[in-house]
Amino acid sequence: MAKELTPRAENYSQWYNDLVIKADLAENSSVRGAMVIKPYGFAIWEKMQSVLDSMFKETGHENAYFPLFIPKSFFSKEASHVEGFAKECAVVTHYRLKNDPDGKGIVVDEDAKLEEELIVRPTSEAIIWDTYRNWIQSYRDLPLLINQWANVVRWEMRTRLFLRTTEFLWQEGHTAHATKDEAIEEAELILNVYTDFAEKWMGVPVLKGLKSPNERFAGAVDTYCIEGLMQDGKALQCGTSHFLGQNFAKAFDVKFVTKENTQEFVWATSWGVSTRLMGALVMSHSDDNGLVLPPKLAPIQVVIVPIFRKPEQLQAISEKVEGIMKELKGRGISVKFDDRDTYKPGYKFAEWELKGVPVRFAIGPRDLENNTVEVARRDTLEKEILQLENIGEKVEHLLEKIQESIYQKALDFRDENSFKADSWDEFKALIDKGGFVYAHWDGSAETEQKIKDETRATIRLIPLNGKMENGRCILTGSPSRQRVVFAKAY
Amino acid sequence: MAKELTPRAENYSQWYNDLVIKADLAENSSVRGAMVIKPYGFAIWEKMQSVLDSMFKETGHENAYFPLFIPKSFFSKEASHVEGFAKECAVVTHYRLKNDPDGKGIVVDEDAKLEEELIVRPTSEAIIWDTYRNWIQSYRDLPLLINQWANVVRWEMRTRLFLRTTEFLWQEGHTAHATKDEAIEEAELILNVYTDFAEKWMGVPVLKGLKSPNERFAGAVDTYCIEGLMQDGKALQCGTSHFLGQNFAKAFDVKFVTKENTQEFVWATSWGVSTRLMGALVMSHSDDNGLVLPPKLAPIQVVIVPIFRKPEQLQAISEKVEGIMKELKGRGISVKFDDRDTYKPGYKFAEWELKGVPVRFAIGPRDLENNTVEVARRDTLEKEILQLENIGEKVEHLLEKIQESIYQKALDFRDENSFKADSWDEFKALIDKGGFVYAHWDGSAETEQKIKDETRATIRLIPLNGKMENGRCILTGSPSRQRVVFAKAY
Numbered sequence: 001m002a003k004e005l006t007p008r009a010e011n012y013s014q015w016y017n018d019l020v021i022k023a024d025l026a027e028n029s030s031v032r033g034a035m036v037i038k039p040y041g042f043a044i045w046e047k048m049q050s051v052l053d054s055m056f057k058e059t060g061h062e063n064a065y066f067p068l069f070i071p072k073s074f075f076s077k078e079a080s081h082v083e084g085f086a087k088e089c090a091v092v093t094h095y096r097l098k099n100d101p102d103g104k105g106i107v108v109d110e111d112a113k114l115e116e117e118l119i120v121r122p123t124s125e126a127i128i129w130d131t132y133r134n135w136i137q138s139y140r141d142l143p144l145l146i147n148q149w150a151n152v153v154r155w156e157m158r159t160r161l162f163l164r165t166t167e168f169l170w171q172e173g174h175t176a177h178a179t180k181d182e183a184i185e186e187a188e189l190i191l192n193v194y195t196d197f198a199e200k201w202m203g204v205p206v207l208k209g210l211k212s213p214n215e216r217f218a219g220a221v222d223t224y225c226i227e228g229l230m231q232d233g234k235a236l237q238c239g240t241s242h243f244l245g246q247n248f249a250k251a252f253d254v255k256f257v258t259k260e261n262t263q264e265f266v267w268a269t270s271w272g273v274s275t276r277l278m279g280a281l282v283m284s285h286s287d288d289n290g291l292v293l294p295p296k297l298a299p300i301q302v303v304i305v306p307i308f309r310k311p312e313q314l315q316a317i318s319e320k321v322e323g324i325m326k327e328l329k330g331r332g333i334s335v336k337f338d339d340r341d342t343y344k345p346g347y348k349f350a351e352w353e354l355k356g357v358p359v360r361f362a363i364g365p366r367d368l369e370n371n372t373v374e375v376a377r378r379d380t381l382e383k384e385i386l387q388l389e390n391i392g393e394k395v396e397h398l399l400e401k402i403q404e405s406i407y408q409k410a411l412d413f414r415d416e417n418s419f420k421a422d423s424w425d426e427f428k429a430l431i432d433k434g435g436f437v438y439a440h441w442d443g444s445a446e447t448e449q450k451i452k453d454e455t456r457a458t459i460r461l462i463p464l465n466g467k468m469e470n471g472r473c474i475l476t477g478s479p480s481r482q483r484v485v486f487a488k489a490y
Numbered sequence: 491m492a493k494e495l496t497p498r499a500e501n502y503s504q505w506y507n508d509l510v511i512k513a514d515l516a517e518n519s520s521v522r523g524a525m526v527i528k529p530y531g532f533a534i535w536e537k538m539q540s541v542l543d544s545m546f547k548e549t550g551h552e553n554a555y556f557p558l559f560i561p562k563s564f565f566s567k568e569a570s571h572v573e574g575f576a577k578e579c580a581v582v583t584h585y586r587l588k589n590d591p592d593g594k595g596i597v598v599d600e601d602a603k604l605e606e607e608l609i610v611r612p613t614s615e616a617i618i619w620d621t622y623r624n625w626i627q628s629y630r631d632l633p634l635l636i637n638q639w640a641n642v643v644r645w646e647m648r649t650r651l652f653l654r655t656t657e658f659l660w661q662e663g664h665t666a667h668a669t670k671d672e673a674i675e676e677a678e679l680i681l682n683v684y685t686d687f688a689e690k691w692m693g694v695p696v697l698k699g700l701k702s703p704n705e706r707f708a709g710a711v712d713t714y715c716i717e718g719l720m721q722d723g724k725a726l727q728c729g730t731s732h733f734l735g736q737n738f739a740k741a742f743d744v745k746f747v748t749k750e751n752t753q754e755f756v757w758a759t760s761w762g763v764s765t766r767l768m769g770a771l772v773m774s775h776s777d778d779n780g781l782v783l784p785p786k787l788a789p790i791q792v793v794i795v796p797i798f799r800k801p802e803q804l805q806a807i808s809e810k811v812e813g814i815m816k817e818l819k820g821r822g823i824s825v826k827f828d829d830r831d832t833y834k835p836g837y838k839f840a841e842w843e844l845k846g847v848p849v850r851f852a853i854g855p856r857d858l859e860n861n862t863v864e865v866a867r868r869d870t871l872e873k874e875i876l877q878l879e880n881i882g883e884k885v886e887h888l889l890e891k892i893q894e895s896i897y898q899k900a901l902d903f904r905d906e907n908s909f910k911a912d913s914w915d916e917f918k919a920l921i922d923k924g925g926f927v928y929a930h931w932d933g934s935a936e937t938e939q940k941i942k943d944e945t946r947a948t949i950r951l952i953p954l955n956g957k958m959e960n961g962r963c964i965l966t967g968s969p970s971r972q973r974v975v976f977a978k979a980y
Contacts, residue, residue, distance in 0.1 A: 030564075030620050031557045031608065039552035039636060046553060062529035063536060067521045068610075068641055068657050069580070072587070074520075076595035087587055090559070091598055092610065094581040095645040097562070105566035108581055108607055117598055118521065120558075120582065120610070130520050140832070146529060151558055151641065155585040167558050342630070 005354075007288045012232040019282060020161045023291045023355050026278075033159040033166035040355065041278065043299035045169070048277060049149065051201055051297075052171065055193050061145040061173060066127050068151075069118035074126040078251035081125065081219035088155035090120040090166075120153040125219060125244075125270055128174045129252035136176055136266055138257045143186070144176040162279035163236075163490055170274035176266045178256065180245070183267035184222075187243040190271045191224045191464075194239040202277065203294040203407040204228045204284045205414055206238055207436070207485060209461025214448050217270075221245035227460045227485070229414045230283040233434020235460045235487035238280050241271035279490070284410050285379070291356025292379050294406050295399040302328060302335040302395060303357045305348045307364030314339065317363055320388075324361070324373070327392040333399065353378060358402050359395060379406055420483070427474045427486070431457045436487050440480035442473035451475055457486045495844075497778045502722040503650075506773060510651045513781045513845050515768065523649040523656035530845065531768065533789035535659070538767060539639065541691055541787075542661060545683050551635040551663060556617050558641075559608035564616040568741035571615065574708020578645040580610040580656075610643040615709060615734075615760055618664045619742035626666055626756055628747045633676070634666040642764075652769035653726075653980055660764030666756045668746065670735070673757035674712075677733040680761045681714045681954075684729040692767065693784040693897040694718045694774045695904055696728055697926070697975060699951025704938050707760075711735035717950045717975070719904045720773040723924020725950045725977035728770050731761035769980070774900050775869070781846025782869050784896050785889040792818060792825040792885060793847045795838045797854030804829065807853055810878075814851070814863070817882040823889065843868060848892050849885060869896055910973070917964045917976070921947045926977050930970035932963035941965055947976045 004022060006014040021027050025041030028034075037045065053063070069092060075082045096112030099105075121127065128146075135141060153167050162168075173190060177183040191208055198206045206226035216223045220242035227235050249255070249265040256266055285292040295301050304324065306317040321337050328335045336357075338348050345362065352360055362374040373391065376383045379402050386394055417435030421427035430437045432455075441447060441459065451474075452458050462484045471480050494512060496504040511517050515531030518524075527535065543553070559582060565572045586602030589595075611617065618636075625631060643657045652658075663680060667673040681698055688696045696716035706713045710732035717725050739745070739755040746756055775782040785791050794814065796807040811827050818825045826847075828838050835852065842850055852864040863881065866873045869892050876884055907925030911917035920927045922945075931937060931949065941964075942948050952974045961970050 027624075029557045029617065030561060031559050031617070034557035034559060036557065036621050037555040039554045042554045043552065045555075062533065064529045064532045065527040065535075065659065067519045067524035067526065068643065069521045069524060071520060072598075073595060075587075082596060087596075088585065089587060090582045090608070091584040091587065092580045093583045093598065095578065097565075097577050097579060097581065097609070105563060106572060106577075108562075108583065118580070119587070127519065127521070131526050134517075153558065169555065 005288055005290065008231065015288070016279075016283060017161065019286060019290060025282070025291075026161050028161070031166075033156055035161050035165050035167075037169075037275070040299065044281070044293070044297055045275060045278060047297045047299065048197075048201070049171075052193075052197055052273065053149075055197060056147050056171075056173065059189060059193060061147045061175075063148060064146050065148055065150070066124050066131060068121055070121050070124070070127045072117045072119055074130060075119065077126065078219050078247055080247075081251075083218060088157075089122050090153045090155060092118040092120065121150070122152055122154045123270075123272075124148065124150070124152075124172055125174065125248055126252075129248040129254060129268070132174075132176055132266070133252055133254045136254055136256050139178050139259050142176055142178045142256060142266070143182065145173075145186075146175065147171055147173040160279075162275055162282070165275075168275045170272050172272040173270060175269045176249075176254070177269070178258065178264075178267070180267050183245075183269050184243050187222070187224055187241045187269045187271065190241040190269070191226065191239075194226050194241065194271075194273060197273075198226055198228065198238055198277075198280075199407060201294065201296050202281050202284070203403060203410060204238065204280055205407065205411040207461060207463065209463045209466070209485065211240075211461060212445070212448055212459040212484070214445050215458060217242045219244060219247050220270075221247065224464070225461055227487075227489075228280050228284060229417060229436060229487070230280070230490070231413065232283075233417055233488070235436065235489040236276075236280050236283065237460070237489065238277060239271070239273040242269060244268035244270060285406050286356065289350075289381070290354030292406065293356035293358060295358045295403045298356065298358050299334065300336045300355075300357050301333050301399060302359045302361060303352045304335065304337045304361040304363060305345050305352070306337075306339055307345050307362055313365050314341070316365070316368055320368055321363065324388065324391060328395060331392045331396050333392070333395060349376075359398060377402060379409070421474055422471075424474050428455055431455045431486065431488065434488065436460070436485050438483040439474045439486055440471035440482075441484050442476050442478035442480055444476075447473060447475050451486070456488050458489055460485045460487050460489060495778055495780065498721065505778070506769075507651065509772060509776060509780060515772070515781075516651050518651070521656075523646055525651050525655050525657075527659075527765070530789065534771070534783070534787055535765060535768060537787045537789065538687075538691070539661075542683075542687055542763065543639075545687060546637050546661075546663065549679060549683060551637045551665075553638060554636050555638055555640070556614050556621060558611055560611050560614070560617045562607045562609055564620060565609065567616065568709050568737055570737075571709035571741075578647075579612050580643045580645060582608040582610065611640070612642055612644045613760075613762075614638065614640070614642075614662055615664065615738055616742075619738040619744060619758070622664075622666055622756070623742055623744045626744055626746050629668050629749050632666055632668045632746060632756065633672065635663075635676075636665065637661055637663040650769075652765055652772070655765075658765045660762050662762040663760060665759045666739075666744070667759070668748065668754075668757070670757050673735075673759050674733050677712070677714055677731045677759045677761065680731040680759070681716065681729075684716050684731065684761075684763060687763075688716055688718065688728055688767075688770075689897060691784065691786050692771050692774070693893060693900060694728065694770055695897065695901040697951060697953065699953045699956070699975065701730075701951060702935070702938055702949040702974070704935050705948060707732045709734060709737050710760075711737065714954070715951055717977075717979075718770050718774060719907060719926060719977070720770070720980070721903065722773075723907055723978070725926065725979040726766075726770050726773065727950070727979065728767060729761070729763040732759060734758040734760060775896050776846065779840075779871070780844030782896065783846035783848060785848045785893045788846065788848050789824065790826045790845075790847050791823050791889060792849045792851060793842045794825065794827045794851040794853060795835050795842070796827075796829055797835050797852055803855050804831070806855070806858055810858055811853065814878065814881060818885060821882045821886050823882070823885060839866075849888060867892060869899070911964055912961070914964050918945055921945045921976065921978065924978065926950070926975050928973040929964045929976055930961035930972075931974050932966050932968035932970055934966075937963060937965050937968075941976070946978050948979055950975045950977050950979060
């Protein structure tokens, strides 16, 4: 089963695609570019949602729901937003079908043409700020801290499961504030929430920073982001948090009366992470045998495989397993007993390895005699025999250890693949090798574009609180005061 | 504040609309027929989702996610499904916009016309059964028990917040089974899950039964439903569970190899409840002062309003309240301390009444002296003074009592408004009065339609396990063996 995966070294991209499909995370649908998220994949996404949702609520945010459709004219209101966003979109033009007069199925009813086309939301700033206009009158109505979990559609030409699909699931926060400082603070707060989630839950170390103007969100004053480094040396943007200034407030005329009784435009942020995180999770930790899931996000943390020849052996093992499962569940550990009699242990081992279950127990007649269990770690593939006494506590510690170890491994990988380049030749060589390349840049969009054209590398971010250091732009030699991070990216 | 609600007796429909808006549940958006679900309304919906989701999982279902768009041709595959469903739909015809050559905003790019139009899902049977074809090969793959939480779009001409909107949120279960009996069992299991949820969580008593052929889901062999009775004597369908037979399996060619190594079409069910339940919740319990929420679904179960003149009094009250809140939270009770100094107690009382918080505490200087609190029940508006000793336990009991009492009140109302009609004149008079009318019907679609044309009443359901009783159809006098339930409905 696991053998069917293309090895990473042979074709990383094929390995990723194989893995997503064979581990039952997702698959392509009959609708071009749209995926089906399968139950096992969705269970991981649900865990992500649940953790993130708690983090948002703990920081004072509430959920709400805004319409899927946005009137076309709304997109024209914020000038740079329309440039960046309203182009590759699904457009609803009609609201009725009818029977084909020739009797061949159904056709669009041309009498049911909308006066104004509706755009399937690619992001919801426009419809939300149109709504906020009625919600915000006074400083008492601020801050407004709202998040929505939703599906969005962007008509991508080249799609890849989780990483880039025409429809994807995400959360989008949209907040309104009385002051600029407060809005910036909010954007940074969320960046820290995202960082904590990526590192502590997904086990994916991320760099934090600001996007260069070329890479900024259409309509933002500043875009904060977190970037992870995948095993093939390419960067993956894992989340963004935008300080929108007063751009949307001005476009949608959202003013408030201050304490001093003056009228001012509201300050805004928006921020989101999406099912793309599933791609980051897969690509950060998994190996040629399949998924490696961080215990905190694994739908099944421990799988128990019985080793038996005769039904009475299975019976005896099952009785023992019942007690073990009770003990593990009592500690909040999710555990599955794979007692299928249609598959052999070897097949089951490969299947659960493919699906990334962090810990596997194998338990046979001899274990019953010795009160032991064979415990295998998915991340290192190491096995050991453990006494069953206090097994709950032992597994709890092991899961914590695996969680840390997965993160540390990814962090070590990133460290080994982070480089400084001080000349153009050095830069080109390092970018070809893959990884994050810290280099000086003269700050101009033109230079950024030239570097991209020549190397396919983009500025992933300008580090936050990065070390100030005088240097010269690797391309133009113009002076620079800080290194920025370049990489090829997804 | 609450005074602004139109009384129910004056205009029930206006009362409902006022209430949904003023209690901050939802509002109309700039997109015709689509609503914005506001944070307070969404918090209630989230509670509903969370309970239902647990109930589905406890009964063996998993979540997944399928595409928003469905190729137009898919709808033509199941003949009756296309008749009932694929007409009033949002149709995506293009995938790109461009700058208007005349410089006026953006226009649809006619070069980006889709070869085949995509329909925004009105329900997902078609895309899901297209997917199941690849997931199901053998009896080992069955049953397949999947649910999805999603938004759907049906282009309704007359919309009302929560009750009928062009876009709404729902869950849709889609299951596949090896046998007919197992599929019917599943449809009935879910009907019972829905019933439990409506009665035990929402406090809404419902009748269970089967739809008549006229009211059946397009593509179903049988549609099971639960129906509630609203305070204006109209019925509201609260959930449906469909036994689909092999209709979709045949339409999408989904076969499986049986244990006996034969090939058979798969048996199916689908089932759903939606944000319409929010409408049922509002209309079942609320009054002219505002919402009445069942404690189990109230985002805030207890609100504490301090009564004070001087800041030092508020200070003393706040200290006392801190202990009370700790005690309540320790019992899992959600509690809010409304210490705003910008509003007077009377205003706050009205506001929390409008928002349906089940229990209100008022606590002033005299209460501090006596170690007491004034406790008001939202449902009965009764007040009593309670000693603060064991207040957590007292409130827990009170919340349970309110939950039961709300349900009992709705049940009494339904009993008082359930009638038997044995003649056509009696029937017409009772239907005009409102409520459920149990009457004999000859079983024909034609009679059902005539009754509807003359009285606007429809058959809400044919009771499950209803009493067999010989009688004559109220309209035609033809023989009948069971009374069915008629009502005017939402």
